Amino acid sequence: MKRYFILLLTLLSGKTTQSYAQTNPVAFTDMISKEWKLEFYGENGKRQPPSPQQQENRMIFYKDNRVLSIENGKKGPGSWQYDSTKKLLTIIDNQTGEQLLLQVIKLDQEQFVAGYQDPSGVVLEIHMQPVKK
Secondary structure, rough: OHHHHHHHHHHHOOOOOHHHHOOOOHHHHHHHOEEEEEEEEEOOEEEEOOOOOOOEEEEOOOOEEEEEEEEOEEEEEEEEEEEEEEEEEEEEOOOOEEEEEEEEEEEEOOOOOEEEEOOHHHHHEEEEEEOOO
């Protein structure tokens, strides 16, 4: 699970943005099912770009609810679930069974913004963009 948390911090302001994809699970699946990379992440309004080592890290979501994280060239498989009522994305590590909970703030064709609350209560925003091929 640490792998997913670290990757999301490396991959990945404001109030939750309502969108059709967030209220319709089918549209959500269509929107999230692609390869994402970190644009920046933030804490308390401070924006931090990815480090040079983080540039190639990725999260790939598939329509069949599989997810693949790629960090420093290592691949970590898992699965994902989405609760449209709570706007909560759950990522489950296939090896450990640990769960990572992310609040979906915004999801559209060009941006995926997720919130993560760490154990100390700090909320981090992870801003991702799709990888263009």
